[in-house]
Amino acid sequence: MDTPQMGIAARLAAKMSMAEQHEYLRSKVSRRRVVLGGLTAAGTVAASGLLGGTAQAAAPSPSLLTRPATDHGVHGALVAPFGRHLQFGADPKTQFTISWQVPLAVVRPFVRIGLQPWSLSHKIDAEVRELHTPQLLNSKLPPVDQYYLHAQIGGLRPGTTYYYGVGHDGFDPADSAAFASVGSFTTAPARSERFTFTAFGDQGVSYHALANDALILARNPAFHLHAGDICYADPDGSGQASDSADYDARTWDQFLAQTESVAARVPWMVTTGNHDMEAWYSPNGYGGQHARWTLPGDGFASTTQPGAYSFVYGNTAVIALDANDVSYEIPANYGISGGGQTAWLDRTLAAYRKQRGIDFLVVFFHHCAYSTTNSHASDGGVQAEWVPVFEKHQVDLVINGHNHVYERTDAIRGGQVSHQVQIGDTTRPATDGTVYITAGGAGRSLYNFPAPDSYEGHENQVDTVTTWHSAKGGGKVTDTVHWSRVRYTGYSFISVDVEPARAGRESTLTVSAIAETGDRIDHFTVARRAD
Ligand SMILES: [Fe+2]
Ligand SMILES: [Fe+2]
Numbered sequence: 382m383d384t385p386q387m388g389i390a391a392r393l394a395a396k397m398s399m400a401e402q403h404e405y406l407r408s409k410v411s412r413r414r415v416v417l418g419g420l421t422a423a424g425t426v427a428a429s430g431l432l433g434g435t436a437q438a439a440a441p442s443p444s445l446l447t448r449p450a451t452d453h454g455v456h457g458a459l460v461a462p463f464g465r466h467l468q469f470g471a472d473p474k475t476q477f478t479i480s481w482q483v484p485l486a487v488v489r490p491f492v493r494i495g496l497q498p499w500s501l502s503h504k505i506d507a508e509v510r511e512l513h514t515p516q517l518l519n520s521k522l523p524p525v526d527q528y529y530l531h532a533q534i535g536g537l538r539p540g541t542t543y544y545y546g547v548g549h550d551g552f553d554p555a556d557s558a559a560f561a562s563v564g565s566f567t568t569a570p571a572r573s574e575r576f577t578f579t580a581f582g583d584q585g586v587s588y589h590a591l592a593n594d595a596l597i598l599a600r601n602p603a604f605h606l607h608a609g610d611i612c613y614a615d616p617d618g619s620g621q622a623s624d625s626a627d628y629d630a631r632t633w634d635q636f637l638a639q640t641e642s643v644a645a646r647v648p649w650m651v652t653t654g655n656h657d658m659e660a661w662y663s664p665n666g667y668g669g670q671h672a673r674w675t676l677p678g679d680g681f682a683s684t685t686q687p688g689a690y691s692f693v694y695g696n697t698a699v700i701a702l703d704a705n706d707v708s709y710e711i712p713a714n715y716g717i718s719g720g721g722q723t724a725w726l727d728r729t730l731a732a733y734r735k736q737r738g739i740d741f742l743v744v745f746f747h748h749c750a751y752s753t754t755n756s757h758a759s760d761g762g763v764q765a766e767w768v769p770v771f772e773k774h775q776v777d778l779v780i781n782g783h784n785h786v787y788e789r790t791d792a793i794r795g796g797q798v799s800h801q802v803q804i805g806d807t808t809r810p811a812t813d814g815t816v817y818i819t820a821g822g823a824g825r826s827l828y829n830f831p832a833p834d835s836y837e838g839h840e841n842q843v844d845t846v847t848t849w850h851s852a853k854g855g856g857k858v859t860d861t862v863h864w865s866r867v868r869y870t871g872y873s874f875i876s877v878d879v880e881p882a883r884a885g886r887e888s889t890l891t892v893s894a895i896a897e898t899g900d901r902i903d904h905f906t907v908a909r910r911a912d
Contacts, residue, residue: 399666463483465645466481471692493547538568544565569603582783584610602876610825613632651688652701666714688746698736698739703746786822787818792813834869871896872896
């Protein structure tokens with residue numbers, strides 16, 4: 382649960398790991414109710430050349446290929462795809478994944494793609510991932526079957542807009558009746574140029590979530606980062622076996638339908654929060670996420686922790702982390718990578734820092750390194766295991782969720798203010814330290830602060846805030862901090878304009894925090910001399 386009133390320490394008293402919960406649930410739910418089984422995995426196969434490149438498509442599931450169109454007594458023409466969501470492949474210049482959902486099983490799902498919306502000349506088979514959720518322990522909800530479809534496309538041209546349509550037997554976007562399924566995406570440019578990206582966490586399904594999505598779409602970002610607690614199908618989120626009583630897989634249908642208006646055009650790059658561990662599907666709780674998303678795997682965690690990956694867009698490297706691995710506060714998945722994720726983070730940041738053409742390292746994940754809310758405050762695990770790595774590589778910006786507010790720190794090093802960053806200031810991570818943002822106001826609910834709000838046009842600064850960080854093994858350690866520079870209790874997101882260096886000047890990230898009303902509530906600039 383993510384209300385300030387929750388007794389988190391009490392919840393930890395009888396903790397089970399995610400793997401133990403998975404075992405427990407599987408042993409308690411009758412096998413008779415498990416009709417379809419879990420994920421359908423499939424490899425990728427090469428397809429014919431695509432618009433001058435080599436396209437790659439995922440192989441469709443044989444089980445659905447052989448299933449008749451009338452499997453549910455419904456012709457394919459009546460089954461409309463929904464919930465389209467784009468994701469980058471490993472290289473955003475040439476690789477994209479188009480994902481979507483259908484309400485009933487379909488035959489031979491596919492994507493059509495082309496350089497004009499009326500000429501989707503290339504047809505690529507899609508992979509099917511079925512997800513079956515039985516009636517879970519102590520739940521009154523019915524069983525649910527969900528059909529997620531994914532087409533991984535490679536061999537694209539950099540800096541190019543493509544149009545696509547999704548379909549299946551009986552529903553072809555090349556036909557006018559199904560033309561509404563046509564969307565578009567644009568690959569990353571070959572050379573760095575100006576672009577915008579957006580970010581938030583803790584969205585769920587709500588009018589506030591819709592309002593933020595609309596504002597984000599209006600900014601036409603190159604991509605969006607979702608810092609976890611994606612939809613709250615698990616509304617409890619305590620990482621405990623009792624969560625299954627309230628778990629509602631159908632919330633994902635609502636979420637993907639809500640998100641389609643923006644994610645059908647803007648790569649929607651998610652990572653995993655505490656509410657995204659779902660014990661039924663797999664021992665690590667991420668089986669459901671693997672069914673719904675195809676995030677860029679890079680050899681580390683693509684098959685175990687879908688929320689840990691990286692990609693490069695222009696002069697910026699983005700690193701997503703699965704903070705459930707290090708959280709002291711909610712430890713159901715604590716240590717699942719055995720330190721592997723932190724070692725990968727260290728290697729990845731070092732490599733990007735050395736890579737020519739990359740100026741900025743942006744890291745996003747769920748649990749906060751630094752926040753002062755009365756609900757979760759700061760996670761001692763993040764501070765102990767990752768902050769030293771961020772400081773070692775002079776990370777330029779850290780974006781978190783988990784606390785349902787907007788909060789922004791001064792530049793920090795060693796837990797202390799290393800450079801005060803007032804609204805409108807410029808900071809240089811190479812010498813000043815790192816600014817940490819909590820952008821958890823995407824739409825779920827709102828928390829509160831122990832100090833008054835202080836944001837652009839309503840500044841109400843205080844010198845110190847008394848807060849805490851979670852301790853290993855449970856409990857809280859009181860902190861008196863000076864780094865809480867901007868606080869806003871309201872629905873919001875951040876929008877970052879990335880400007881590569883020109884004529885010997887610095888490259889800049891101009892960060893704006895935008896309220897649900899459209900008003901700007903904070904802005905500052907991160908500058909770095911290009912190498
Ligand atoms: Fe959370
Ligand atoms: Fe949350």
